[in-house]
Amino acid sequence: MYKKFSESATKNCYPQLITSTMPVISNQIYYLRPMHYVTVEGLTKSYGEKPLFRDISFHIEEGDKIALVALNGTGKSTLLRILCGKDVPDEGKVWIHKEVTVVMLEQQADFDLNRSILANIFAYDHPVLNAIKEYEQLTDEGREPDAGVLAAAIAKMDELGAWHFDAKVKQILGKLNIHHLDQLMGTLSGGQLKRVALAKVLIDIGFEHKHTLLIMDEPTNHLDVSMIEWLESYLNQENVTLLLVTHDRYFLDSVCNEIIELDQQQLFIYKGDYENYLEKKAAREESDKASVEKARNQYRKELEWMRRQPKARTTKAKSRIDAFYDVKEKASVRLEKQQLELNVKMTRLGGKILELKKVYKSYGNLHILKGFDYTFKKGERIGIVGRNGVGKSTFLDMLLGIEQPDSGKVNVGDTVVFGYYSQQGLVLQEDMRIIEFVKNIAEYFPLADGTRVSAAQFLQLFLFPPEKQYTYVSKLSGGEKRRLHLLSILFRNPNFLVLDEPTNDLDLPTLSILEDFLQEYQGCIIIVSHDRYFMDKLVDHLFVFEGDGVVRDFPGNYTQYREWEKEESRSTTKQSALPADNTNVAKADTAAAGKPRKLSYKEKRELELLEQEMTKLEAEKKSIDDKLAAGSLPYEELEPLTRRVGEVMALLDEKGMRWLELSELEG
Numbered sequence: 228m229y230k231k232f233s234e235s236a237t238k239n240c241y242p243q244l245i246t247s248t249m250p251v252i253s254n255q256i257y258y259l260r261p262m263h264y265v266t267v268e269g270l271t272k273s274y275g276e277k278p279l280f281r282d283i284s285f286h287i288e289e290g291d292k293i294a295l296v297a298l299n300g301t302g303k304s305t306l307l308r309i310l311c312g313k314d315v316p317d318e319g320k321v322w323i324h325k326e327v328t329v330v331m332l333e334q335q336a337d338f339d340l341n342r343s344i345l346a347n348i349f350a351y352d353h354p355v356l357n358a359i360k361e362y363e364q365l366t367d368e369g370r371e372p373d374a375g376v377l378a379a380a381i382a383k384m385d386e387l388g389a390w391h392f393d394a395k396v397k398q399i400l401g402k403l404n405i406h407h408l409d410q411l412m413g414t415l416s417g418g419q420l421k422r423v424a425l426a427k428v429l430i431d432i433g434f435e436h437k438h439t440l441l442i443m444d445e446p447t448n449h450l451d452v453s454m455i456e457w458l459e460s461y462l463n464q465e466n467v468t469l470l471l472v473t474h475d476r477y478f479l480d481s482v483c484n485e486i487i488e489l490d491q492q493q494l495f496i497y498k499g500d501y502e503n504y505l506e507k508k509a510a511r512e513e514s515d516k517a518s519v520e521k522a523r524n525q526y527r528k529e530l531e532w533m534r535r536q537p538k539a540r541t542t543k544a545k546s547r548i549d550a551f552y553d554v555k556e557k558a559s560v561r562l563e564k565q566q567l568e569l570n571v572k573m574t575r576l577g578g579k580i581l582e583l584k585k586v587y588k589s590y591g592n593l594h595i596l597k598g599f600d601y602t603f604k605k606g607e608r609i610g611i612v613g614r615n616g617v618g619k620s621t622f623l624d625m626l627l628g629i630e631q632p633d634s635g636k637v638n639v640g641d642t643v644v645f646g647y648y649s650q651q652g653l654v655l656q657e658d659m660r661i662i663e664f665v666k667n668i669a670e671y672f673p674l675a676d677g678t679r680v681s682a683a684q685f686l687q688l689f690l691f692p693p694e695k696q697y698t699y700v701s702k703l704s705g706g707e708k709r710r711l712h713l714l715s716i717l718f719r720n721p722n723f724l725v726l727d728e729p730t731n732d733l734d735l736p737t738l739s740i741l742e743d744f745l746q747e748y749q750g751c752i753i754i755v756s757h758d759r760y761f762m763d764k765l766v767d768h769l770f771v772f773e774g775d776g777v778v779r780d781f782p783g784n785y786t787q788y789r790e791w792e793k794e795e796s797r798s799t800t801k802q803s804a805l806p807a808d809n810t811n812v813a814k815a816d817t818a819a820a821g822k823p824r825k826l827s828y829k830e831k832r833e834l835e836l837l838e839q840e841m842t843k844l845e846a847e848k849k850s851i852d853d854k855l856a857a858g859s860l861p862y863e864e865l866e867p868l869t870r871r872v873g874e875v876m877a878l879l880d881e882k883g884m885r886w887l888e889l890s891e892l893e894g
Contacts, residue, residue, distance in 0.1 A: 261289035264327050264440055264468055265310065270319035272305055279305055282319070283494040285487060287440065292462075292469040294479045296504070297489035298690055299706025299734045303472050306489070307331065307442050310470070324438070330431050331442040334705065334732075336424035340413035344405065347412055348427045358383045359393050367408050381832070390836045392433065394885070397833075399429050402457045403450075404615070418449035418615060425450075425458075432467055443471040447478055448731050451614045452757050452785075464877040466870065474730050474738055476501050476760040576605055576722050579640035580751060581626065586635035588618070588625065589776070595621050596632070597776030603751055610762045610785060611755045613772030619755045620650070622772070623725055626753070646721030648729050653712040655700060661686065661711060662696040668718050682718070689714045690737060706732045713741065722750035730758040759785050834889045837882050844882070848875045 265287040272279045279302030287293065297303045308314040310321060311331040323329065338347050345367075349360040362380045365372040384390055400406070403422045415423065425446060432439045447455050459481040462469060473479050479486075479501055486497045486504045495511065497504045581603040588595040595618030611619050624630035625637055627647055655664070665686060671679035680688075686696050689710055703711065709732045716724075724745075730738055738761065745752060745765055756762055762769075762785040769788055771779040781788050851872045854860060860868070 266322040268320045271317045281492045292483045293485045294483040300704040327438045329440045332428040338412045343409050345408040355389045421449040447475045577642040582638040584636045586632045594776035608752045608767045610766035610769045617772040644721045646716045646724045648716045648726045658701045724752045726754045837886045
């Protein structure tokens, strides 16, 4: 969008202007600037006596992709809910442009559990959505639709021009592994519900909303790594303005270009990636520390003067008294930087740790292990990866004796003390205060040098300050409960840690502390996690669950595994593209592989439509390129055309890949 400002006014407001292409006409300059989406001014919110944030302000422009970072329980989710109108501030204003639609992915989605997946995804009434819903119901897996009814549904799709959006719906549902759309929501697991919620949000923003602010609260929870990588790519291709909370630092770096942090009720803005944020935050904390020390020195001097009880008879004396209280407030700031380091004194691990011999495990037709053998060594750090549903959590349960193998042996050494962090979370018999809960485990944590750390000190290390320690556990946020659960596992001082998705719902400051703790940890560690950054930092090698009972032992971290996997995929593609040296061999290979499956009617129709759409997009791209190359466009037409050519190229890439997939199947 173009706005016109006087030259003097704009120098201060928009220093990033592009002067080389902007003519000066009668002392007026035309500036290309994105549409202004949101203004937040002086926002304050408390719960009871607990302030979450105070007098915070920020702006969101079209195209911004912002990550919101803060400790659990300090107001991240509350701020997101205020922005989408589901909560109200105590003070301050939120202005949202009238053309902007706000769509939010919450951690707990509100679904009608008695209705199907399809009915929940297409929950509101619109002719295009109704046509797609009808067509998808008819062509869902395992159905044999009536030919006449199907023909009528296809005719309606043609009439409404709904095929392009239907293709996008198919892509979203397929990539998130959502099938059997007639299944009732009440029968789904927590992870499946989260994926359906994500699909609904992505479908909503792709439908008729030209200007959308997408708000996402932990979008990568319950997604496997291939889904996370696809979501990264999807959000980068789509023309969407984004505000998200995430603990996945690779996802954050891939998607976001700005970080805003809530810290001690204030808001700080950092442009750039996560590493830049850490550097700038460290510099800010050093500056804050110096300012507080300076204020404390000044406070001591002013306090002596105040104790002499000056009488405020002069303006100068009264002014100094007022200034004293300002200095006192600055000097009273608590720097919450916890310097405690733990050199853990663990129970000694003996020579025999954990041994699996010829272990088999299946659930019906689902094979988890087929003759798995492994002997664990001291200090091993193993990451477990694989798509959802291949048995990673079941494998952990067998190590811990919760599940028994169908055959084979799992031998655990006498000196092994397991610490198991499960996805189930914290379970209490009755509500109690945080400090009581930890002291019920132990009063002190032993260190290697013979000293001990109290329960209160250990709580402080994991970001529970003294005033928070007497809060009831039931009053904690979901993320704070996860942090307390993790702390309670570590405080038991195990020598073999089994961590099942430990990063879900944890904030970034807690993750940083956990990583520091685990890097110094001398025992064995097994981690199941979709957090690639976390895995890369901590594990030595991987157990890759490839499905059908196959487990690959890969020597390296997760990034190295993905690079190896992509290289293997490229090699396989090149090999399959080579001409066969012998016709008989080629025939034998084809016979061995079985007959290639035929395209379904639905896929044939999709292939035809893809060819038509790609032809139209190529023509549109050429038309836009010609207009841009002419150099005679007025400014008000340049910005939308530039944006559209990017969208067209992304659509061509997306449709071209799908066309190739279907063409290969067709043979």
